[in-house]
Amino acid sequence: VQRLTVQGQRPHKVVALVTPGTSLFELTVAWEIFGRVPKDDLGVTLYQFILCSATRPPLPSDVPGISLTDVRGLSALRGAETVVVPPPKLQPPEALAALRQAHQRGARVISLCTGAFVLAAAGLLDGRTATTHWASADAMTENYPTTKVDASVLYVDDGDVITSAGSAACADMCLHVVRKDYGAEVANQVARYLVMPPHRSGGQAQFVDMQPKRIDGDDLIAATLEWAQRNLDKPLSVELLAKRSAASPRTFARRFREATGTTPHQWVLGRRIMLAQRLLETTDAPVDDVAMQCGLGSAANLRLHFQRLMSTSPTDYRRTFQAKAG
DNA sequence: AGTATTGCCCGCCACG
DNA sequence: GGCGTGGCGGGCAATA
Numbered sequence: 187v188q189r190l191t192v193q194g195q196r197p198h199k200v201v202a203l204v205t206p207g208t209s210l211f212e213l214t215v216a217w218e219i220f221g222r223v224p225k226d227d228l229g230v231t232l233y234q235f236i237l238c239s240a241t242r243p244p245l246p247s248d249v250p251g252i253s254l255t256d257v258r259g260l261s262a263l264r265g266a267e268t269v270v271v272p273p274p275k276l277q278p279p280e281a282l283a284a285l286r287q288a289h290q291r292g293a294r295v296i297s298l299c300t301g302a303f304v305l306a307a308a309g310l311l312d313g314r315t316a317t318t319h320w321a322s323a324d325a326m327t328e329n330y331p332t333t334k335v336d337a338s339v340l341y342v343d344d345g346d347v348i349t350s351a352g353s354a355a356c357a358d359m360c361l362h363v364v365r366k367d368y369g370a371e372v373a374n375q376v377a378r379y380l381v382m383p384p385h386r387s388g389g390q391a392q393f394v395d396m397q398p399k400r401i402d403g404d405d406l407i408a409a410t411l412e413w414a415q416r417n418l419d420k421p422l423s424v425e426l427l428a429k430r431s432a433a434s435p436r437t438f439a440r441r442f443r444e445a446t447g448t449t450p451h452q453w454v455l456g457r458r459i460m461l462a463q464r465l466l467e468t469t470d471a472p473v474d475d476v477a478m479q480c481g482l483g484s485a486a487n488l489r490l491h492f493q494r495l496m497s498t499s500p501t502d503y504r505r506t507f508q509a510k511a512g
Numbered sequence: 513a514g515t516a517t518t519g520c521c522c523g524c525c526a527c528g
Numbered sequence: 529g530g531c532g533t534g535g536c537g538g539g540c541a542a543t544a
Binding site for chain 3: 433434435436437440451455483484486487490491
Binding site for chain 2: 542
């Protein structure tokens with residue numbers, strides 16, 4: 187099915203399917219990331235965000251005293267490019283039918299937390315991999331045996347259907363969607379504005395991507411990044427990285443920015459500081475040694491960048507961390 | 513802390 | 529003419 191989004195056609199229409207008792211936390215996370223923040227260079231919003239329901243407003247939410255008033259009917263799903271489904275788990279049959287119809291028409295459907303049960307009830311998760319809140323993972327496996335439930339990840343991207351795990355993971359997933367729609371740079375801007383990490387630290391696979399990997403040159407960049415990550419102590423000039431990616435420095439820098447949202451040098455710098463953090467936390471190595479091991483050359487240089495990115499000095503960072511740990 | 517030098521990066525343009 | 533690439537140079541951040 188062809189995605190309805192056309193390059194350059196803005197804003198992308200996001201419709202949240204709500205019901206009495208809708209969970210405000212997840213709904214407002216989606217609203218912040220899609221509805222409020224993303225803007226292009228001219229300050230124009232990149233998403234249009236509206237609510238619709240099978241029930242006429244006002245709809246009570248899960249928070250006492252707060253209800254939803256500006257809610258349209260199910261027909262609003264007809265123009266949706268993306269449908270957002272927050273908890274609770276249950277929706278009336280006509281909502282399920284409308285959801286199914288929107289999906290068949292080509293809309294992307296994304297669920298937040300236990301909203302995945304609504305997708306499952308509509309049959310959208312049959313034979314697919316999905317995730318939901320860990321506390322409900324067993325219930326989902328029992329009720330929908332053809333769905334493979336992976337409770338260990340933040341979200342599962344199956345292309346036209348994306349599911350996210352509990353509460354805060356919704357933010358990671360929504361950010362992932364922004365990245366897919368408008369690129370890493372816009373996503374990073376949103377993350378920075380909301381003061382959340384652009385991608386959770388840790389490095390291990392925290393989301394499952396069922397989409398076929400792109401086969402173009404981005405794989406070469408990815409491989410180079412991985413290599414650079416493991417060799418942070420060595421000099422990592424743009425020229426060197428470009429050579430490893432079999433591209434000219436200029437082209438490499440361009441592709442790099444498209445893929446990561448930053449420049450090569452800034453990315454390397456960020457990784458080096460992350461490594462310094464780890465070394466400061468887990469070893470007693472002198473600051474000079476830490477600086478050498480993460481490729482920053484000298485303690486003075488490490489201090490400079492550490493201060494700028496972390497707003498503390500390396501020794502202070504180590505002290506507070508060790509005080510907490512010990 | 514101040515200075516010199518290196519290297520980055522981004523706009524611009526030519527080329528295929 | 530559109531599109532992606534590669535090279536150049538000015539301005540400036542990063543390093544020595």
